[in-house]
Structures are given as C-alpha cells and as structure tokens.
Amino acid sequence: MLRTKEFVKEVRTGNLSVTEHTAKILEEAEKKKDYNYFSLLAKEYAMETARRLEKDIKRGEANGKLLGVSLSVKDCICVKGIESRASSKILTGYKPTFDATAITKAKKEGAIIIGKTNQDEFGFGTFGNNTGIGFGTPKNPFDKERSCGGSSAGSAGFTALTENTHLSMAESTGGSIACPSSFCGVASITPTYGRISRYGLMDYASSMDKIGTMGKNIEEAATLFNVIAGYDEKDSTSLKEPKREAKLPEKAKIAIPKDFLEKADEKVSKAFWDFIKKAESNGFSYTEISLPLNTKYGVSVYYLIAVSEASTNLAKYCGMRYGAYENLEGTFDEYFSEVRSKNFGDEAKRRIMLGTFARMSGFRDAYYLKAMKARTLLIEEYKKVFSKHDFIAHPTMPIISPKMSDVEKLSPAEIYGMDLYTCPANLTGLPHISINTSEIDSMPSGLMLTGNHLEETKLIEAAKRLEAIK
Ligand code: GLN
Secondary structure (H helix, E strand, O other), rough: OOOOHHHHHHHHHHOOHHHHHHHHHHHHHHHHHHHHOEEEEOOHHHHHHHHHHHHHHHHOOOOOOOOEEEEEEEEOEEEEEEOOOOHHHHHHHOOOOOOOOHHHHHHHHHOEEEEEEOOOOOHOOOOOOOOOOOOOOOOOOOOOOOOOOOOHHHHHHHHHHHOOOOEEEEEOOOOOOHHHHHHHOOEEOOOOOOEEOOEOOOOOOOOOEEEEEEEEOOOHHHHHHHHHHHOOOOOOOOOOOOOOOOOOOOEEEEEHHHHHHHHOOOHHHHHHHHHHHHOOOOOOEEEEEHHHHHHHHHHHHHHHHHHHHHHHHHHHHOOOOOOOOOOOOHHHHHHHHHHHHHHHOOOHHHHHHHHHHHHHHOOOOHHHHHHHHHHHHHHHHHHHHHHHHHHOEEEEEOOOOOOOOHHHOHHHEEEEEEOOHHHHHOOOOOOOOEEEEEEEOOOOEEEEEEOOOOOHHHHHHHHHHHHHHH
C-alpha cells in the first residue's frame, strides 16, 4: 500500500488512476460495513470529485499535496451538501451549506472525501458506545467484540483497517483523537487549541474542541495536519501566532508523570516502560516527575467544563433550525422537549442535565467558575514541566481496548475516569500525538507524547524518531 507522498507522485505522473483508487476504497468500505465505521458513505460525491480531478490531471492542471488521496471525515465536521450529523438523530437531514475551513483546505490540495465517520454522539464518549439513535456501534479492527475507542471511533477503525491510501480528519475535546488511535493502533495529532480552525466544526465544548488528524503512521497524520493548520479569520479563537520552530534536540528530555503511571493496568505499564527503555538508547532521556493537580483534578475539571459548555451548545437543536423536527404543536417548551426527548441519545441527555445544573444560578460559582479557575492551575503545572523538559510521555490509555460487554458494566463515572491521561492535555490546550508502540494480548497500545503549546513540528519529529524504534 502506498503512503500519501508516493501515492500523490504516482497520481501526478499518471501512473495511478484516481477514479480506480476511489472506486476501490469505496468498495472496501462497503464490504466492511458491518464494522459501522461510516455514518454516511459519500459514493456519488467521491466518484464525481475523482472524475473531475482525473480530467484536470490529464490536462496537467491539477496539483496538490493530497492529490487524489481518500479522506474520511468525522461526522461532526461540516462538508457542504453532505448530510453531517455528528452521529446524532437530531441532525437527520442536515446538509451544511458550507465547508469547514479544514475541509476547504484539504479539498484545495486535491483530497477526495469518501464519507463521514461514525462517532459517539456529538463527541460524548470514550468507547464508541454512545453513537446516536440508529447509528450502530463501531467495532475494533483487531477484535470485533472490542471497542474502537471514542469518540472518533470510525475514523480510527477505518484508518487501521483499510488497505488503501487514506487519511482521516477527526476531532478531540478531551481525548477523542488519541484514545481511539491507541485502541486501533494508528497515529494521530491533536493540535494546540486554536492551531486548526474550528469554523465548521459542530461544537461540543467550545473552549476545548480541536480538529486533528489520523494516519497509519505519524508521517501520514502530519501530511494532513500541515495542510489544514493555520490562522483563519472565520474562527475568533484561531491563533495568529505562527508555529514555533523549536528544534528537536539530539537527546530529547522526556518527563514521565509517575502519578499517572500508578493508575495504569499492569501490562500497559510494563509495555510502556519496556518501550521507554528502548527510547533511552535512541535519542531520548527520561526523568520521572509528578503532576499532582492534573492527576487529582484533571478529569473532574474537564467534565465540569465539558458538560457546561455542551449543554449550552446543544440548546440550538430545538427542532426548528437544524435537522429533525416534529409537528409544531403545544408551547415552545413542550415542542422543544418533545423533539429532544425523541432524538437525543441517553448520554447526550445526561450531559445536558449535568451541564444545566452546573451552570444554574446559585451553583455556577461553585462548579463552572471554580472549574475555570482550577484549569489555570492545571495549565501552570504543565508549563513548569516544559521549562525543563521537551515532552511529557505516558501510555495514551490506562487499559487496552475493552470488550464492549465489559464497557456496558461500567458506570458513567467509571467511564469518565478512563480519560485520566487524555483530559489534562486537552483541558490545557496542549498539542499531543499518539503512536502505536506496543502489542498486548494481540491488541495495540499507544504512547502519548505531549509538547509545549504550538510545538507541533518538534512533536512530529520526536514521534518519527520513536516510531523508528518500535
Ligand atoms: N471522552 C471524552 C468525553 O466524553 C472526550 C470526548 C471528546 O474528546 N470529544 O467527553
């Protein structure tokens, strides 16, 4: 299978037909439908784009870093004219009238969008078991009884499973890119908050949402990242500051939070340390540190902020402006409740209730505002580490992908607790990558490397060095 760069070269020189490749990957996705990776396969749209591109290539008029490359897109990212639902029944029939900025950029470089990937509804989940009503649960590519991880479940699953050249665009609020990439054995980049435009990304928690990328290895994920990153005037939180050109030192200093590691499953912890020992003789040194505040409060602060912002953001789905609607009957409150009761899944309802409570007058100071203040302390704790170290490393998830039957036995609070390693970096807006470093009981297990704000380039170089060790 060709990686993106070689694929583009072959396409440009006419050795490879874009229409044939697109037809092949669509056929593959169709054949593997029972994995539930796509909430929508955009067959006509993809073939039409491919045919148009092929004509341009023949005329010598097409160029681009992603020329003819198949791209799957998480369902919460808007693609003009393609039903985009964030895997929620409440957005049934919603076809955006515009492209997200990240989509515009990818299209400009010749990417072909093949479909929208299945996810936990609006991003609410860690195991892909919270997809909206009627969407099916994505299955792990290595063991169908296990979880793909969440919430970008379909993106990670298909990236791992496909035998064709393909990249995926995903989204993370609290770990939804890193977690599934670890469970499915692929590489991913979650950028600094504000580094990739959120314009056209359906909100979950606006102060933490980020678009990011996935590929079979870090170079693949980086190819897409470099295309879609950058300032966008349409997003008021987009960063003007250019990326920092921090260089990767010959011996990079990794900090390993021992209080994180204490919470890992024994096998995950062993595999992680085995890998770190190998890294030690290959361009890295490590020091054990501790992140007491992030370990103790990261998950709680994240969930308080996440549900508060989510409950506000979901208020716009009232059965009038977007997607699903019912017969207009009763008062506004009655109508609004009817539509939402019928079309939101259980986890979305839980988060609306929790978030509304946390923002209520009388509770707001005690919960939401306090969480915002705590967030600043958590950022400071990380920043101190980066004054002495290049990166922070730990396993991406404390466990390998669990069986879905075991996930069903967990309480919501237990599930939230599984985000212990991914919430802090997301809450603090820090860029991080997840790469596959180990196999445990025939399942992949990933390493998460977090860098200082805006240091994606350095992070990518380090990830390449680490991948070469495996
Ligand atoms: N598991 C986290 C949550 O449920 C993260 C989700 C995300 O990043 N979209 O909120």
